[in-house]
Structures are given as structure tokens and as C-alpha cells.
Amino acid sequence: MLSRQAKAAFYVVASPLMRVNGWAYRHIWAPRTGDLRVHVGPGQRNYLPGWINVDANMFTGKCDVWANLEDGLPFRDSTADAVYSHHVVEHLPNLDFHFAEIFRVLKPGGVFRVGGPNGDMAARKYIEGNGDWFSDFPVKRSSVGGRYENFIYCRGEHLTILTPSFMKELATTAGFVDLVIVSPKSQTNYPQKFDAAVMALEYESTPEAPHTLLMEGRKPLR
Numbered sequence: 001m002l003s004r005q006a007k008a009a010f011y012v013v014a015s016p017l018m019r020v021n022g023w024a025y026r027h028i029w030a031p032r033t034g035d036l037r038v039h040v041g042p043g044q045r046n047y048l049p050g051w052i053n054v055d056a057n058m059f060t061g062k063c064d065v066w067a068n069l070e071d072g073l074p075f076r077d078s079t080a081d082a083v084y085s086h087h088v089v090e091h092l093p094n095l096d097f098h099f100a101e102i103f104r105v106l107k108p109g110g111v112f113r114v115g116g117p118n119g120d121m122a123a124r125k126y127i128e129g130n131g132d133w134f135s136d137f138p139v140k141r142s143s144v145g146g147r148y149e150n151f152i153y154c155r156g157e158h159l160t161i162l163t164p165s166f167m168k169e170l171a172t173t174a175g176f177v178d179l180v181i182v183s184p185k186s187q188t189n190y191p192q193k194f195d196a197a198v199m200a201l202e203y204e205s206t207p208e209a210p211h212t213l214l215m216e217g218r219k220p221l222r
């Protein structure tokens, strides 16, 4: 994992270039028609063939479009059929803007599946005193409080706490409907979009008490 200083330096240097690249992609190359599936933040291992993968990390990651999600999504209005995002939104400073961007790029009837660290379950496990539910990543911690802090803030990488009510508020405010919390790896209301290839990217060691909070929703037809 990059140090916070290295990451901050990267964004200072790369942000203007990503802004230009994202703008050019959105206005020149982005598809106008067809089955457009957008995967934000694939990172190093989660590139999805058949999707347009967007990430700021062009060095150790693999992506199709190099862009900063803080500038918005590099796609035209109402052109995407599906947006998938796994353990990315917790890194973004303005989630109202991000959900509004997902809404903007989806076609009417388009769907999203978005998730990240399960702040609700983490709070329950902390109150139960169950340190074993947490890992000791990224900092080696033995106390339940230290592990809870690790999980929520990830050494300063995470900027928010994801809970079902907060996720639903963000999505409802953006205009989405049919919001459902779904289980990682196994549950989707849109299997034609979030198919076996998507499910294979998700990880969950305790399905009965999931570490990832995942929500699906739909842009209304009108």
C-alpha cells in the first residue's frame, strides 16, 4: 500500500492530467450506444473484461480509462446499463456527488451494485468485543478497538463509514429506486449484469456477518 504522503503527491501531480484525460474520454471516445458496463476502481487484480474499467491507478492497476472519480464519471449522460463498484466509495470525499454521477451516466432502468467496508457490522462486532471478526490489516493490532479503527479508517485511506441507512440515503437523494442490501458473492437482483465474473471478484470469509456492505438499485424508467 502506498504511504499517504506518496498517494497525496501522486494526486497533486496526476490530478490535472486525469482531469484532461477524463474530460476527453467523456466528450470524444465514450460510447454513445450499446451495452455499456462501467466498473469503477478495479485496482490491481479486479479488471473485468467486457466492462469499461476506470481507475486513477495506472501503474500497478489495469484500467481502460485513467480518470479521477472526484472529477465525475468519464461517460456521457444516460449511456450506461450498469455500474459496479467494490471497495472504492469509502475512498471518495464527496459521496453525494459520486452517487449523482452514477445516476447521471446510467440509462433509465440502468442498475448499480456498490459496496465497501460494512460499518454497521463492524460496530456490532466491536460492541460484542469480537476481535476475531476483524483482520489486523493494514496495521498489526491485537485489541478489538485497534482492529475496529483499522477496519473503519484503514490508516487514513477511508474517508467515511458505510451503513445501510447512509447508503440508502445517498442513493435515494440521487434519485435511485428499488434499493436492496445484498450479500457479497451470492446475491443479486440483476444476474444478467452482475454475473458470475462479477461475483468471482467479491470476497467474504463470514457470509453470515459480511465484511462488505453491498447495495443494488435502479434508475427509474422516467
Ligand SMILES: C[S@@+](CC[C@H](N)C(=O)[O-])C[C@H]1O[C@@H](n2cnc3c(N)ncnc32)[C@H](O)[C@@H]1O
Binding pocket: 040, 041, 042, 043, 044, 046, 054, 055, 056, 057, 061, 067, 068, 069, 070, 085, 086, 087, 088, 091, 092
Ligand atoms: C481498495 S481498492 C479496491 C480494488 C477492487 N475494487 C477490490 O475490490 O479489490 C480501491 C481502488 O479505487 C481506486 N480509487 C480510489 N480513489 C479513486 C479516485 N478518486 N479515482 C479513481 N480511482 C480511485 C484505487 O486506485 C483502487 O484501485
